[in-house]
Amino acid sequence: MTPEEFRTHAHKMVDWVADYMTGVESYPVRSRARPGESAAKLPAAPPIDGEPMAAIFDDFKRDVLPGMTHWQHPSFFAYFTANSSPPSVLAEMLTATLGAQCMLWQTSPMATEMETVVLDWLRQMTGLPDGLHGVIQDSASSAILCAILTARERATGWRGNEAGLRGLEKLTAYTSGETHTSTEKGIKIAGLGVENLRKLPVDSHFAVMPDALERMIVADIQAGFRPTIVVASLGATGVGAVDPLRAIGEICQRHGVFLHVDAAWAGSAWILPETRWMLEGIEFADSLVFNPHKWLFTNFDCAAHYVKDPEDLIRTLTILPEYLKSPEQGQVIDYRDWSVPLGRRFRALKLWFVIRSYGVSGLQEMVRRHIAWAADLESWIAADAEFELVAPRSLALVTFRYRPAGAVGEDALNRLNAALVARINDDGRIYLTQTLVGETYAIRFNIGQTWTERRHVEAGWAVVKDLAGRISDQETV
């Protein structure tokens, strides 16, 4: 393809992109494709000769789109959002065009220095303390893994990296059952072993009970273990639980345990001062992550990872073969030492575009509306005799279930709600997902999509009520 042909196709595609942004509502939110149906539309072998772009684009529209779930749909209320925005898409286009590998300062000085600067903007915007140093990771999972590895190396006096974990004291980690599974995965990858991951009990708000944490740590020390890391959640995945940071932090400090804070979803909301109560005690955190790619209108991937002591992270991850040496070493940041992969995209650019284009006040307004609509939804549910809240609302996440008059037995209610979720998602007007709250099957309704308006939330609630009313008893047995 010549640059001139590129220009023609790109103009057509940009028109398509803008139309998609305004028309995405007309698609079913969740793809209706059955397993295997998408692959069946693709030739099993690659073409030997090149094909015209017009044909490829037609196939994209005809064959690819039906197999896609529309995460940028204003009625996407499932999981947590992965919201995007026009300025973010524009920046991604430029990042793709430059195609730079930003692993070292030298391989693109601006990419490195902009990353440092915009992460400090973001730190100021979210009210995080001075003295936290930022890096963009591909995902919160990667940041959590980096935290576990750093904690492991600190606890073993950097012997883990050198000699392996065999023969060392057993390292233990602590988190609640509410914490995202990326912690458990990180524990496995880092070689701590899930047997050494202690699950902390939670209170009626699904938050960690600090007394139990302290008791477990003390018991582990007496039994010859080495308590290594606590992962606290501010806005955990299931129902958005918020752990008490100060109490946990004081315990960590007392026992020399690394504290990582996972706020992958909720952290973006800290651009609103009224949500910062949950940051009380944040000065105890050794590291923290939140994902602008979830709720700050910035395309995946963009996880903002902050560390108090970059030297420990760098010491844990650094590798310096001859071919990666550069004259500026020591005067500049080489972000390849801050993450697991060597190669890095120019991810700071989209954050720079988004923050400049909306301004802090524009971003605040959008997130504030999401939370206000979730509060409206919460009040509609609370006022409805056939539904009930299963957990307190957390920011823009509402967790509820259908409980019609006369319904008996928890098992039957669980089956009824599972059937309702399946109905809702087959219907296609909105997309919701479920969680287990203890033994209770609950429906999560998360508001955070860029194009969502209050009318979508109202319509979404109407869809839930409509489909609940039509569900038959047979479906639930």
Ligand SMILES: *Cc1c(COP(=O)(O)O)cnc(C)c1O
């Ligand atoms: C989404 C989420 C994660 C995982 O995020 P990735 O960036 O996909 O790795 C971790 N923790 C919480 C609380 C989350 O909501």
